[in-house]
Amino acid sequence: MLLLVGYFLGLYFFGSGIGGLIIALVIWGVMSLFAFFRGDNILLALSRAKKISRDDHPRLYNVVEEMKIASGLEKMPDIYIIDDPALNAFATGRDPNRAAVAITSGLLQKLNRDQLQGVIGHEISHIKNRDVLLMAITAVLLGTIVILAWYATRILFFSGMAGNRRSSSSGGGSGQIIILVLAIVLMVLAPIMAQLIYFAISRKREYLADASSALYTRYPEGLASALEKLAASTSQLKSANKATAPMYIINPFRKKGMSASDLTSTHPPISERVRILRSMAGGASFADYDQAYRQIHKTSRRIVPASAMATGAIGLRAAGSEVTEKEPDEIQRARETSDLLWRRSDYKTITCDCGTKLRVPPGFKASSIRCPHCGRINPI
Amino acid sequence: MTWYIIVGVVVILIILFIVTYNRLVRLRNQVKNAWAQIDVQLKRRHDLIPNLIETVKGYMKYERETLEAITKARNLAQQAASSGPAVRAKAETELSSALGRLLAVVENYPDLKANQNFLALQEELTSTENKISFSRQYYNDSVLSYNNRTQMFPSNMVASMTGFKASEFFEVSVAGEREAPKVSFT
Numbered sequence: 001m002l003l004l005v006g007y008f009l010g011l012y013f014f015g016s017g018i019g020g021l022i023i024a025l026v027i028w029g030v031m032s033l034f035a036f037f038r039g040d041n042i043l044l045a046l047s048r049a050k051k052i053s054r055d056d057h058p059r060l061y062n063v064v065e066e067m068k069i070a071s072g073l074e075k076m077p078d079i080y081i082i083d084d085p086a087l088n089a090f091a092t093g094r095d096p097n098r099a100a101v102a103i104t105s106g107l108l109q110k111l112n113r114d115q116l117q118g119v120i121g122h123e124i125s126h127i128k129n130r131d132v133l134l135m136a137i138t139a140v141l142l143g144t145i146v147i148l149a150w151y152a153t154r155i156l157f158f159s160g161m162a163g164n165r166r167s168s169s170s171g172g173g174s175g176q177i178i179i180l181v182l183a184i185v186l187m188v189l190a191p192i193m194a195q196l197i198y199f200a201i202s203r204k205r206e207y208l209a210d211a212s213s214a215l216y217t218r219y220p221e222g223l224a225s226a227l228e229k230l231a232a233s234t235s236q237l238k239s240a241n242k243a244t245a246p247m248y249i250i251n252p253f254r255k256k257g258m259s260a261s262d263l264t265s266t267h268p269p270i271s272e273r274v275r276i277l278r279s280m281a282g283g284a285s286f287a288d289y290d291q292a293y294r295q296i297h298k299t300s301r302r303i304v305p306a307s308a309m310a311t312g313a314i315g316l317r318a319a320g321s322e323v324t325e326k327e328p329d330e331i332q333r334a335r336e337t338s339d340l341l342w343r344r345s346d347y348k349t350i351t352c353d354c355g356t357k358l359r360v361p362p363g364f365k366a367s368s369i370r371c372p373h374c375g376r377i378n379p380i
Numbered sequence: 381m382t383w384y385i386i387v388g389v390v391v392i393l394i395i396l397f398i399v400t401y402n403r404l405v406r407l408r409n410q411v412k413n414a415w416a417q418i419d420v421q422l423k424r425r426h427d428l429i430p431n432l433i434e435t436v437k438g439y440m441k442y443e444r445e446t447l448e449a450i451t452k453a454r455n456l457a458q459q460a461a462s463s464g465p466a467v468r469a470k471a472e473t474e475l476s477s478a479l480g481r482l483l484a485v486v487e488n489y490p491d492l493k494a495n496q497n498f499l500a501l502q503e504e505l506t507s508t509e510n511k512i513s514f515s516r517q518y519y520n521d522s523v524l525s526y527n528n529r530t531q532m533f534p535s536n537m538v539a540s541m542t543g544f545k546a547s548e549f550f551e552v553s554v555a556g557e558r559e560a561p562k563v564s565f566t
Binding site: 058059062063065066067069070071072113216218 | 410414417421500503504506507510511514515517518521522
């Protein structure tokens with residue numbers, strides 16, 4: 001698409017298709033380099049994510065390590081927590097050796113171990129399948145097409161208004177008009193079509209990530225029930241924007257009540273993803289996911305690339321022990337996560353004798369603090 | 381003219397040979413790496429158990445046999461570490477079931493369940509069990525890919541020429557190793 005647009009624009013404006021191609025490729029190259037080298041840091045900084053170590057949150061670290069083993073990643077990805085009550089998670093990193101996984105504190109509190117495993121499995125599979133790289137490349141392509149089309153429109157209108165007509169010495173006025181019409185059509189259609197293709201690719205990779213998560217955990221019900229919890233919540237993630245939306249596990253811009261998957265959505269609808277995962281009764285392999293997908297959609301089109309389906313039959317496993325117990329104690333989980341976040345922001349915690357936890361900010365100068373609950377003076 | 385075609389075909393065949401050989405090498409290394417990974421996790425479990433026994437001993441005064449069974453199973457598993465996969469799998473499965481019995485009995489001791497040390501240990505144990513399971517899963521998947529390559533045509537020709545043989549799977553003989561410990565209060 002990019003090449004087509006570049007060629008025709010170049011043909012019209014410079015009388016040389018190759019020139020247009022070169023310019024298009026140069027723009028694409030520059031943007032690619034920029035995204036390539038700065039991509040992951042920007043995203044993490046935007047969401048104000050805090051990196052954690054093993055001791056900060058053993059359960060999360062262990063779950064990520066388990067998924068790293070199950071997926072065969074070489075290097076353990078960095079783990080970040082985002083201080084936000086919204087439920088979401090994302091993965092980033094341009095190659096599997098330099099990857100990061102981030103999860104909101106809201107989601108961390110709400111999920112039990114199997115569900116957390118399903119979600120992390122989904123994110124790790126984005127890293128393993130190099131989806132981050134793929135979507136970055138596609139986004140850059142899309143951006144370049146849009147930029148080219150926009151500049152072309154401006155130049156066209158400018159030259160039209162100034163009454164400046166390019167006179168072609170090689171004659172053939174009708175030939176010029178045809179090229180002009182083609183260029184205009186491309187300029188208008190190309191951004192739209194490129195966007196649609198971008199969203200379609202994003203949705204397809206989401207299905208693949210769901211299938212991979214089921215394969216790694218051998219327990220699709222974990223991810224299915226996690227997605228259900230995600231669907232039930234309505235709080236919006238504060239720091240997401242349209243460009244970073246594909247990296248999150250569910251669409252951060254969904255509104256409750258949107259049932260159809262429209263063409264401009266980066267993620268397939270959650271209810272459908274849950275249904276596919278739940279109808280994987282035969283096993284946990286890609287072939288089983290593909291079969292479930294075809295069954296739900298009543299189509300014969302495959303969703304998983306054929307090269308990935310070479311493995312043999314893979315059985316499901318039983319639920320982990322936490323599922324048979326009651327659901328996670330939310331209050332305790334909330335305390336756990338907020339303690340962690342306070343610590344990471346360099347707040348000191350002092351427990352007064354009356355039981356109140358006092359949080360002292362990092363810049364606090366005095367040597368003792370008064371407990372607001374009982375009035376006792378506590379030394380720092 | 382025919383001379384060029386022959387040379388071209390030979391070159392292509394050589395390239396294909398090299399590519400297949402490299403693929404086999406990569407898969408075999410993946411299998412070895414996966415096996416080492418299982419080793420690491422099993423050893424980690426062995427190291428965690430003494431700590432577990434110490435933490436639990438003070439609370440569970442009436443469960444001496446269960447604790448002893450675990451210590452014995454652990455020692456057996458450590459000794460089996462240098463044996464072949466079949467012997468090892470059996471010893472490790474014994475240890476898993478002994479641990480499962482202990483964790484089921486813990487339900488009767490609410491003080492122990494509230495102890496922070498024990499909770500952290502339980503998390504570590506659960507995680508190690510999962511990691512053993514996943515690394516075994518990954519090992520078996522790697523063995524499957526490798527075996528497919530060594531046995532399917534046309535890479536089996538390259539494999540037999542250069543000495544790649546199929547590997548064996550790490551099977552568990554006792555079914556239900558990953559089942560949740562069932563607690564009954566009857």
